[in-house]
Amino acid sequence: MADFLFEIGTEELPPLAIKNASLKLKEEFENIFKQEKIDFEKIENFGTPRRISIIVKNLSEKQKEYIEEIKGPPYHIAFDENGNPKEVLRKFLETYKLKEEDTIIKEEKNRKYVYAKVKKGGRETKEIIKEKISEIIKRIPFPKKMRWGKGILFARPIRWILSLWDNEILNLPLPFPVSNKTKGNRLFGNKDIEIKEVEEYEKILKQNGVYASWEERRNLILSKMKKICEEIGGSPEIEEIQLEELTGLVEYPGIILCEYPKEYLKLPKEIIFTAMKSHQRYVPVISKDKTPLPYFVAVINNKEEKGKIIKKGLEEVLIARLEDAKFYMEKDTEIPLEERIESLKEITWIKGLGSIYDKNERVKEISQFLLKISNLKGDENLLFKAINLIRTDLTTEMIRDGKEFTELEGIIASEYAKVQGKEEKIIKILKEYRLPRFLNDELPETEEAKIISVSDKIDTICALMSTGYKITGSKDPLGLKRTLYALFYLLIEKEIKFNIEKVIEFNYELLKNKKIELKTDKEKILREIFKRYENFLEEIKGIRYDIVDAVIEGETRDLYLIFKKAEVLQKYFEKEKEIFEKIIIGQKRVFNIIKSEKTDKEVDENLFEKEEEEVLLKKVNEIRPIAFRKIEEEKFEEAFMELLKLREPIDKFFDNVFVMTDNPKIRKNRLNLLHLVWEVFKKYGDFSKVAI
Amino acid sequence: MYFQDIIQNLNDFWKKRGCIIFVPYNSEVGAGTFNPATFLRCLGKKTWKCAYFEPTRRPKDGRYGENPNRVLQYFQYQVVLKPPPDNIQEIYLESLENLGIKIQDHDVRFVEDDWESETLGAWGIGWEVWLDGLEITQFTYFQQIGGIDLDPITCEITYGLERIAMFLQNKKSIFDIEWNKEIKWGDIYKINEKEFSEYYYHIANPELWKNFFEKMYEEIIKLIEKELIMPAYDGVIKISHSFNILDARGVISPSERQIMIQRIRKLASMVAQKYIEKYG
Structure with missing residues (x-):
């Protein structure tokens, strides 16, 4: 048993790729050891900007020995009639350097085959590592790999390999220097450090300013950050993704608290935070009531003692960025947002789909239409005023600059509206109208913002689809799927109800009138939306696609109500699978029979021959008005409960009544009865679509 | 210092x-x-x-x-x-x-x-x-x-x-x-x-520079055909600058902008290719 330490020393890796790469290095070794039947106790993995490494504990010196049976030729080809070996067998044995006694005969599907028993394993683990190491390194995944002249692809150049077997160097056939040396933190002297024993690895690296364990570094950064903020009565405003990035940007978890002049607090919070986060990777500090404090936290790759000089530099860089923002804001807000509306005519929204101005005009009309046909209520005047101003920030210096503040598109218009003394509601609408930008994003609160958000998203979807734009696999440069999911999310979360077919038709006509070249018809667009909705409900809400399909085939064209209906069915499918399936089987039978013959729909009780016919008709007539009313009232669970009452009469009907009887009159009458049943169910959905 | x-x-x-x-x-x-x-x-x-x-x-x-x-x-x-x-x-x-x-x-x-x-x-x-x-x-x-x-x-x-x-x-x-x-x-x-x-922001004559861009484009294509690589590359530098002026002047639409970038890119690639063939 030995301990094995392997480190790939690199130039600074992309911060967000390190954790995964280090994990993959561990997994690659695990897989090789498992495949090759080499025992080990456990593998620890490490990752910093300049290294990914593993330590294997108690690694076996050798592979296990085992016997593998290798299938050879069929018996009748290997031996002649007298049981003497033929040429074929001789060759087979030669290949594996075996004798005849090393074989066995096995029968397979009535045929006999020769099997060779080959001794395997027993090789030195070191030899296997040497053989596989190149492959392992090549298989470590990165979003982007590079060449640097060593014939190997990696995220950044590999500069050294540390390979230590207990206390000896394990030489490996790689185009990089392999030794028992590693490097310390650049800012702690960047010395070559010799590791004499595997177990010293973490300790010696720490002495040289490198915290090799990803988790330890991450946790230290977070706890030090919290502590330092507490001292001034604040807390760090940090999300996991930024914490991960910061962990990947340093080898030493140095934390310093910096300040900036209070005067900049006059700037909108979003601008201050963007200036800190997007390029500088600083962490804003907020007070207990979530307002920004004139502090930020920075993670540095050096000791905190050195912080004094570093702090000054960090602060100055931020101030320069805030100055930029202040300069833009002062200049921008001199021009009222209203005066920017005209310029939107000159900004192309998407090639071939007109200007931003055109888009806003369509959003206006769709919003007005939604006011009429949806359950959203809003002040039409306010709505129009707000829509006129959306996206006007695209013409501001702050956004046009093309640097970090560009990501504040949307927010800037709202902030400028505030500075220019617009009414509170307009400010709020401008801030919210883009929400949610993606699934699980924040949601709009004001009714007007909801209307604009829905209209704007539908227009984007309809316009993109009308040009023939398609989401193919992971390729979706204009983010159509994101927009679709944001819309679905919004409709469900805010219980927004309207007929999507009507809105798409309306939207499509608007595009047509603007002389935009339409390459897809509206039916196709609608089908695509429903298809995506099915995917959404399955993927996000866990509802089976065929259940959604069944509901969509029903009469509802309202996405929210489709969800509500489907949700009930999904619940029953999970809770009362047996009953649910019986209903489905019943409906499939009904559907299969009625689709074959046309009916005139009137049921004549005088033509009944069996009791089951009477019972079924009675039950249908009783349930029909109740179920319909419940559906109208959107009480889908109760409606479904009513439908469930038909299960028994239907089953009994099929058990005892032969529909396709020779008497045409009776046959027709029975078909009419089934048609009636079908209609009642169809109001909820086409249950024959559900697969069992 | x-x-x-x-x-x-x-x-x-x-x-x-x-x-x-x-x-x-x-x-x-x-x-x-x-x-x-x-x-x-x-x-x-x-x-x-x-x-x-x-x-x-x-x-x-x-x-x-x-x-x-x-x-x-x-x-x-x-x-x-x-x-x-x-x-x-x-x-x-x-x-x-x-x-x-x-x-x-x-x-x-x-x-x-x-x-x-x-x-x-x-x-x-x-x-x-x-x-x-x-x-x-x-x-x-x-x-x-x-x-x-x-x-x-x-x-x-x-x-x-x-x-x-x-x-x-x-x-x-x-x-x-x-x-x-x-x-x-x-x-x-x-x-x-x-x-x-x-x-760049106010005075530069858009017509002049657009014209320059188009004429220079033709010129570079001609130079590449004649395998005069250094003058052709010199042209790529000049045409890029004319594009930068037009961009700053705010007279090119986003889609036009994308097309112009692609055209310069094409020229740069042609020059690079020829350079390798001839001197690489």
């Missing part, structure tokens, strides 16, 4: 490491990368080590000389190593020490930033180098130039001279950088910034 001494210091440093000390290109470029000493020399098999400073012109960054951190003309110091030595990062850090930056007392970091130039059909892998949060250098291993996979790989190090000077001289504005004891950066270039901003 005065601005002129920083340039001198870097010249001395890289000269000792085997670089020829080269000169800027005598036409407006948007970055030191445009200089044929980088763009063309990193193509093909021949080794190449050179260093030079380059005045770069970016009309869109004009702020009339009013923004302390943004100017339309500034200086890059460019080092091109083909192929780079294995310890290139260490050598680079040594050059900072040589300028008087004690890196152990600061937070110097290589932060992922993969460089890409759409117009040159070029991209590379690398970092921006931070000095206490300030971006002072772009460090790139070129992977493709003019759409061609490079072999051997060239490493490009681009120092932002003003940033480094501001740091060393403890200045808060580019214009306050001391060129030597008497003359400040702003004494020389403040007028430039003001007048060129006015020119």
